[in-house]
Amino acid sequence: MLLAMLAACSGGTPPTSVSRGHSDQDTSMQVQDVDVTSPALPTSAASADRALRYTDAAGGNVLLLGQHSITRSDDNGVMERLTLHVAQHVETPHAPQPFREAWRHTEIIECEGLDFDGHFLDDALLVEDLDGDGFAEVLVGFSTFCGGGVDPRQVKLVLHTRDRDFVLEGESIVQPPGVPAFGGSHATTPHESAIPAPFREALLAAWARVRGG
Template identity: 30%
Template sequence: MPLKHRWLNASLAMGSLLLLSACDQRNFETLPPIPVEQLEVLGVQTPIKSVHFRDRDGEGLLVLSRSDGQAVDAESEQEVDKVVLKATLYGRGAASDVFKPRWQIEQETTCSGLDLDVDFYTDVSDVGDLNKDGVAEVTVASHSFCGGGIDPHDIAIEMREGQASYTITGQSLITPAGEEPVGGEREDSASLKNASQVLRDHMDAVWQQVYKRPWSEASPPVDDDPDDEAE
């Protein structure tokens, strides 16, 4: 009988260790940042932000990058300004493995002879585990504008969880002095409308944080000729 009890206790102890190990593997955690030099090895030339983490699928690395250049307009055949934003999620199974792309979101904006303002909202573009299921949710938010006045920016917010994607697209809300507000409309994807409450609440919170931001917070205007104001 004593031998039987010892075997039973050992089995229970082993089962507990396996259970704890399984729980640990499901936990989401943020890891120390990857050095910029290692990001360049991945082909990222101008990283804006990166988030290093581990979830149930292994080690992950979100990298936001931007490139500025020129393009040729297909209709006018004239050169236009071009900005390309890329959000890439890399992954690897072990620290000794090489990071490989899992998916990429690319946004290209061209603009001819007008003000071009394109960038990520880096403060709300992040990675977390909202529903505590061990699978990371990756949120990427950006804005774009091509115009000659104070008009709404186009806003794009996308969240990915594994293979699932949820989006909000719309325009920022502009309230000129003494005039009626302009913009502020949004459209939620069908997948977001059918998502769990915690995911819908998160996406709405991100939208609420960015859609009322004035022009100056999206991208401070540059005063090309300060003497004009003095005159």
């Protein structure tokens, strides 16, 4: 049984890339990995696994990514719970506190009595000014599995923009030996036709990179 709950206010493996060319216009951001123990980071970095620093029209930014899991056992069996969280902090050099949290996204996944794992998707993570307005958009991806045998993984991509989040959810493609592939379906919220072109293209490109599982 898989339960996915989203709370958004508005360890996974380190990604191989957090920026890529989107069009003929250079909209990429210079993104720097920072040690999460650095005193120059927000205090909440203590619970993060990865910290990224970049600068856009809002000023200096820090993106924190982390995950943790717990296992509970009772008479009904074993319940595993995984929490993955992403938060953006903006530097506030003239304020009493050096940072303010701009937004936070949390995924909570529970799995009861089945094989279970989950992590950030390396190839989905993107920090880029997709629409050329000077402000970075952030795309993060999550992959989870709660099942038995040969089943698709559940994939969720979340693109955070200044105005709203755009979400793509789907199943990974599974190719067992000797039988036709299955899985691979996806849907977006809102519908693809209602997502501005730069954001839609980024979501679909990320989906193409990660749908193989």
